[in-house]
Amino acid sequence: MSKKKSEPGSLSLYVPEPECRPGDHPDFSEMLIPKAGEARKPPVDVDPMDIHDLAYSVIRVLNKKGEAVGPWAGELDDDALLEGLRHMMTLRAFDARMQMAQRQGKTSFYMQALGEEAVACAFRMAMKPGDMNFPTYRQQGLMIAGGYSIETMMNQIYSNELDPMKGRQLPVMYASQEFGYFTISGNLATQFIQAVGWAMGSAIKGDTKIAAGWIGEGSTAENDFHSALVFASTYKPPVILNVVNNQWAISTFQGIARGNAATFASRGLGFGIPSLRVDGNDYLAVYAVAKWACERARLNLGPTLIEFVTYRAGAHSTSDDPTGYRPKDESSTWPLGDPIERLKAHLILKGEWSEERHTQAKAQIESEILQAQKAAEKHGTLHNGPHAPAGSMFDDVYKEPPIHLIRQRQEAGL
Amino acid sequence: MARMTMIESIRSAMDVAMEKDPNVVVFGEDVGYFGGVFRCTQGLQKKFGSQRCFDAPISESGIIGAAVGMAVYGLRPCVEIQFADYVYPGYDQLASEASRIRYRSAGEFTVPMTVRMPTGGGIFGGQTHSQSPETLFAHVSGLKTVIPSNPYDAKGLLIASIEDDDPVMFLEPKRLYNGPFDGHHDRPVTPWKNHELGEVPEGYFTVPLGKAATRREGSDVTVLAYGTMVHVALAAAEETGVDAEIIDLRTILPLDLEAIEASVRKTGRCVIVVEATKTCGFSAELMAVVMEGCFHHLEAPVIRVTGWDTPYPHAHEWEYFPGPKRVGAALKKVMEHT
Numbered sequence: 075m076s077k078k079k080s081e082p083g084s085l086s087l088y089v090p091e092p093e094c095r096p097g098d099h100p101d102f103s104e105m106l107i108p109k110a111g112e113a114r115k116p117p118v119d120v121d122p123m124d125i126h127d128l129a130y131s132v133i134r135v136l137n138k139k140g141e142a143v144g145p146w147a148g149e150l151d152d153d154a155l156l157e158g159l160r161h162m163m164t165l166r167a168f169d170a171r172m173q174m175a176q177r178q179g180k181t182s183f184y185m186q187a188l189g190e191e192a193v194a195c196a197f198r199m200a201m202k203p204g205d206m207n208f209p210t211y212r213q214q215g216l217m218i219a220g221g222y223s224i225e226t227m228m229n230q231i232y233s234n235e236l237d238p239m240k241g242r243q244l245p246v247m248y249a250s251q252e253f254g255y256f257t258i259s260g261n262l263a264t265q266f267i268q269a270v271g272w273a274m275g276s277a278i279k280g281d282t283k284i285a286a287g288w289i290g291e292g293s294t295a296e297n298d299f300h301s302a303l304v305f306a307s308t309y310k311p312p313v314i315l316n317v318v319n320n321q322w323a324i325s326t327f328q329g330i331a332r333g334n335a336a337t338f339a340s341r342g343l344g345f346g347i348p349s350l351r352v353d354g355n356d357y358l359a360v361y362a363v364a365k366w367a368c369e370r371a372r373l374n375l376g377p378t379l380i381e382f383v384t385y386r387a388g389a390h391s392t393s394d395d396p397t398g399y400r401p402k403d404e405s406s407t408w409p410l411g412d413p414i415e416r417l418k419a420h421l422i423l424k425g426e427w428s429e430e431r432h433t434q435a436k437a438q439i440e441s442e443i444l445q446a447q448k449a450a451e452k453h454g455t456l457h458n459g460p461h462a463p464a465g466s467m468f469d470d471v472y473k474e475p476p477i478h479l480i481r482q483r484q485e486a487g488l
Numbered sequence: 489m490a491r492m493t494m495i496e497s498i499r500s501a502m503d504v505a506m507e508k509d510p511n512v513v514v515f516g517e518d519v520g521y522f523g524g525v526f527r528c529t530q531g532l533q534k535k536f537g538s539q540r541c542f543d544a545p546i547s548e549s550g551i552i553g554a555a556v557g558m559a560v561y562g563l564r565p566c567v568e569i570q571f572a573d574y575v576y577p578g579y580d581q582l583a584s585e586a587s588r589i590r591y592r593s594a595g596e597f598t599v600p601m602t603v604r605m606p607t608g609g610g611i612f613g614g615q616t617h618s619q620s621p622e623t624l625f626a627h628v629s630g631l632k633t634v635i636p637s638n639p640y641d642a643k644g645l646l647i648a649s650i651e652d653d654d655p656v657m658f659l660e661p662k663r664l665y666n667g668p669f670d671g672h673h674d675r676p677v678t679p680w681k682n683h684e685l686g687e688v689p690e691g692y693f694t695v696p697l698g699k700a701a702t703r704r705e706g707s708d709v710t711v712l713a714y715g716t717m718v719h720v721a722l723a724a725a726e727e728t729g730v731d732a733e734i735i736d737l738r739t740i741l742p743l744d745l746e747a748i749e750a751s752v753r754k755t756g757r758c759v760i761v762v763e764a765t766k767t768c769g770f771s772a773e774l775m776a777v778v779m780e781g782c783f784h785h786l787e788a789p790v791i792r793v794t795g796w797d798t799p800y801p802h803a804h805e806w807e808y809f810p811g812p813k814r815v816g817a818a819l820k821k822v823m824e825h826t
Contacts, residue, residue, distance in 0.1 A: 208557070240594045249593035256560065257593035261584045267550055268585070271557020278513060278539050278563065285557075297577065301550030308545055470591045471629050473598070473653045476698060476742030 090329035096397060100404040106130075107409055110137035110356075111144025118370045122348040129339040129349040132383055135358040140419035146362040150199075152426045158199065158357050159421060161219040162191040162414050163436060167443045168214075168224060169388075172231055175447070176245075176392045180455040181231050183245050187212050189387025189405060190320050192357040192413035195219040197316070200364035201254065201286065208256045208269035209288045211246050212318065220253045225446040233461055234454030240462035240469075263289055263296035266315065270302045273311035273371075284312040284371040291338050291381075292323025295331045299341075303379075307345035310376030314367045315342070317379065318354065320386035325399035342379030354384030355413040358420070383410065464488050491681045492688040494665045497639035498528045498604070501646035502566060504692050506536050509564060512650055514541045516551055516568030516604075525570055526606060526665060552578035552603060556586050559601040559655075566650050569605040572659060573619045578603075586655040587630030602649045602656045607635070608716055608763050609795075609809055610663030610673070614802040620715075620764035620795070625657040626741040626773070632656045632697055633741045637664065637718040638685035641738055644695030652697060661715035669716055670723035671811035698742035702751070706733035709757035709822050712748060712774050714740060717761040717810065724815035730823055732759075740770055748774070749781040756787040757825075759818045763810060766794040788825030791818045 093101050113133040116125050135147045142148065150158070169186040176184040187194065194215025201207070207216050217227060226238060230248055233241035239249065249257035256272075259265060269287030276283045289299060294317055306313055317338045321328050332338060342349030348370070352363045360382065367378035387405040389396050421427035454460045465488035468479055475483070492500065506512045514532055516524070520543035523530030533541040544551045548569055555565040569575045575582075586599045609618035625633040634649055634656060636642035642660065649656035663669045667678045668685075680686030703718055708731040711721045718736045725732040733751050737744065752758045758778050762771040771792045778790050793810045801808050 206561075238594060238596070239592065242594065243592050247592065249596045251596050257589060257597050259585060259592075261580065264553065264581060264585050267553030267581075268557035268560065271554030271559075272561045273557070274554060275558040275561030275563045278558075279511075279561075297549050298553060298580075301545075301547045301553060304545050304547055305550050305554050470595050472632070472742075473590070477745050478743065481745075 090334050092327035092329065092400070094401050094404065096399065096401055098401055100401045100407040102407065102409045105409060106132070108132050108134065110134040111147070113144065113146065115145035118366055118373060119375055120348065122346050125348055126343055129343055129351055130337055132351050132353050133359050133363055134353040134356055135362060136356045136416050136420055140416070140423040142358050142420060146359055149362045149365055150358060152421070152424065154199070155357070155417065155421055156426065158196060159414065159417050159427070160435065160439070161195040161215065162357070162417065163439050164224070164443070165191045165195060165215050165218045166414060167436070167439045168218065168227070171443050171447055172228070173392065175231070179457060180451070181233070181245050182456055183392055184231065185211050185246050185391045186388040187215055189408070189412065190318065190354060190384040191215055192360050192417070193318055193354045193382045193384055196357045196360035197286070197364040199361055200368045204254070204283045206254045206256060206272055206283065206285045207288065208265035208272065208285065209258060210262070210265070210290055210318070211258050211260070212290070213288050214246060214248070217248060217250070217253060217255055220255070222250060222253045222255070224443065225450050228447055228450035229453060232450060232455045234450065235460040235462060236453045237462065240466050242467070262293035263298040266302040267298045267305060269315070270305045270311060270313050273313035274305070274309055277309070277311045282372065284314070284368060286314040286316055288316045288318065290323060291317055291319035291328050292326055292331050294338055294341065303342065303345045303347065306377040307347055312371035312374065313377045314364070314371060315347070315377055315379045317381045318384060319381050320384045322386050322390070322396070322400065324390045324394060337381060339379060339381035347377050347379050349379040349381070351381045351383060353410055354382030355410040355416060357413055357417045385410065489687045490690050491686050492639045493680045493686070494639045494642050494660065495526055495528055497643040497688045498646055498660060499530060499532070500688065500690065501643040501650070502529065502532060503535070505566070505647050505650045506532065506540060508692060511562065512540070512564045512566060513558065514566050514568070515544045517544055517546055517570045519543060519568050524568060526662065528604070529568065548574055548576070548578035549581055552581040552586070555601045555603070556581055556589070556599055559599040560589070560597050564600050564650055566602040566604065569603060571617050572605040572607040572621050573616045575605055575621065579624070582625065582631060582655070582657070583628045587628045590654065591630060598653055599655045600653045602646070602658055604658045604660060606662035607659040608661045608663055609800055609805060610669055610716060612802065612805055615799045618800040622659055622740055623764060623768065623770045626770055630654070631741065632739065633659065634697060634739045635659045635661065635715040636738060637661070637715055637736050638668065638683070639680050640685045640688050641695050641701070643688050644693050645697065645738065647692065648694040648697050651694070656697070659715070663716050664719070668719045671720040671809065672723065673806055695738070697739045698744060700738055700744035700747040701736045702733065703736045704732060704734040706731040707755060708732060709759055709819060710735060710751040710755045711759050711761060712737060713761040714738060715763065717763055720810065720812050720815055721761050723812040724819055727812060728816040728819050730819040732819060743777065745777060745781065748777055752778050752782040753785040756785050757822045758786070758790045759815070759822050760790065760792045761810060761815050762792070762794045764795055765797045766792060767797050769794060788822050791822050793818045
């Protein structure tokens with residue numbers, strides 16, 4: 075790491091570099107990892123000034139042995155934990171099938187949530203019907219944990235004749251009003267301020283619904299992140315501002331978006347927004363913090379910023395190869411482990427789960443995903459069709475087509 | 489009927505819309521307590537409360553981005569950008585977001601939002617208070633762009649914009665706020681109270697988006713204009729004696745293709761008058777529309793009169809501004825072709 079020298083006449087630019095590159099031994103020894111159970115749990119109406127420490131710590135519930143410890147533990151019963159495990163396993167199996175489908179040429183593109191399944195899956199369980207997420211492209215766990223149809227997700231990925239988006243969007247850019255999933259934009263960060271605006275709308279109308287905005291750590295550098303924090307701090311709407319820090323923005327390590335200063339959670343402190351940092355691979359911790367933030371929002375106490383510390387174990391997308399910029403074995407040495415393995419170990423420790431049941435469940439889930447895939451493929455894939463009628467590409471530009479689009483559609487013969 | 493300036497009619501439009509629909513909210517820089525730097529929102533906060541009319545931080549991306557979210561929620565935000573020249577930080581939210589949300593979600597989510605902004609020159613505003621960026625909106629599929637030329641239209645079009653289920657860019661020619669400016673900057677200002685289009689109903693009415701208006705019927709040449717240039721063109725026609733048919737487009741997107749084509753086919757000549765810069769400007773689109781739809785009816789090359797392709801200057805405002813002298817010269821020139 076190059077450091078600026080403090081000698082006159084020798085100015086140099088400081089360009090942050092990650093600890094390791096391909097060929098190096100992965101090293102997370104510099105990473106601050108407090109013990110599970112160590113972080114305190116303040117009341118939801120706490121003065122944000124009094125919890126600055128939580129923006130620099132990591133709230134963790136599951137310890138190395140798999141026990142749930144500390145003040146953030148005890149929020150979920152065993153059935154809820156088993157359901158959570160199933161959601162994460164479903165998401166992982168779904169991602170694997172769709173990744174493979176892309177490799178088989180059935181669609182153009184795919185993005186997995188591998189390694190960070192707990193973040194969206196657990197968060198979703200703290201929300202209620204009518205609430206709205208403004209996700210990034212890596213929160214498909216919100217859909218799966220929310221009970222959205224896997225087959226319909228596949229229809230979208232294949233842009234087939236049953237694609238609810240009518241073949242207009244890249245794969246994974248789902249949208250559902252009913253399931254509280256705002257239409258995904260490929261432009262990063264734009265949804266963050268929109269989430270704040272949606273929550274302002276709910277507050278203006280005296281409604282009870284809340285919103286969650288989602289952003290990756292890399293795109294916190296976009297201006298929309300900052301305008302979202304300004305508007306959230308000014309109007310205190312019922313919004314949760316989620317930063318998913320999965321360490322890598324394509325090939326760019328997190329230090330480029332924040333320098334080697336502070337944490338992403340601490341970005342909220344200057345705005346007077348309660349800001350927490352949480353172990354994103356700990357299903358119980360994610361849920362507990364999400365519930366805390368949702369409660370604040372519902373009580374009209376205003377916004378909360380959460381940084382989920384996790385790791386993007388897969389490539390950025392099917393167009394990316396991470397071996398070009400980070401050590402191959404970096405993901406296996408990630409000190410916060412794997413979210414599925416950790417929840418599984420916890421449930422086994424409690425006597426609620428076993429290796430055998432896990433293997434059975436995995437096989438059953440994979441079989442369900444395969445069935446859904448077969449059903450979806452009956453309605454077409456990207457290159458083999460069928461798709462929505464081509465003429466439908468002229469629909470929905472406006473509510474009613476203006477004369478120039480009517481003429482162009484005639485010209486296109488569609 | 490009341491006599492209104494364009495500021496008063498725009499204010500009246502928001503007042504009427506807010507009264508009619510509790511989902512209409514108004515916000516922007518200085519628009520709350522103070523009522524806006526041009527006073528367009530004066531009194532709205534007092535009447536409707538600070539939940540429905542309030543000040544926003546100086547963040548155009550924030551104002552437009554938040555309005556997108558509110559519109560998705562189900563409100564009908566009508567936000568103000570203090571000057572059109574300041575809209576660029578919010579442009580991503582317009583070009584990438586508001587315009588495409590209906591399309592990309594196949595109608596699952598929509599953005600019934602209106603973005604108001606003062607546009608154009610003539611007030612010695614220099615390069616940061618004089619621009620005419622309408623082309624940047626008209627070029628984006630999914631946005632509608634409205635530019636009224638008088639108090640009556642401003643009110644009717646603004647109510648129609650707020651009630652529209654798609655995002656509408658509403659550009660208010662600031663030089664017209666207080667009177668129908670014809671480009672003769674050295675003459676006394678004419679107030680709207682002496683103009684028939686300064687007569688505006690106090691209650692609810694709409695002017696439909698996408699419909700042009702014929703301001704002057706004529707047989708020699710069609711003039712296509714909008715905003716301030718409508719009045720400049722009217723003055724030029726009077727001063728040159730050319731029997732021009734002056735079409736006030738009112739909405740540039742959707743564009744009233746049929747009105748344009750009918751008039752140019754009738755007159756066989758066309759002069760396009762646009763205040764914005766020339767290259768790739770909306771004047772070029774109008775030229776293309778005339779060529780595609782009316783080529784065989786033309787008796788002379790189409791002429792454009794526009795702002796020069798420079799940043800908007802301060803001291804040389806009147807050498808830059810396409811005034812009645814330049815428009816008059818174009819009218820005479822287009823008539824020379826036989």
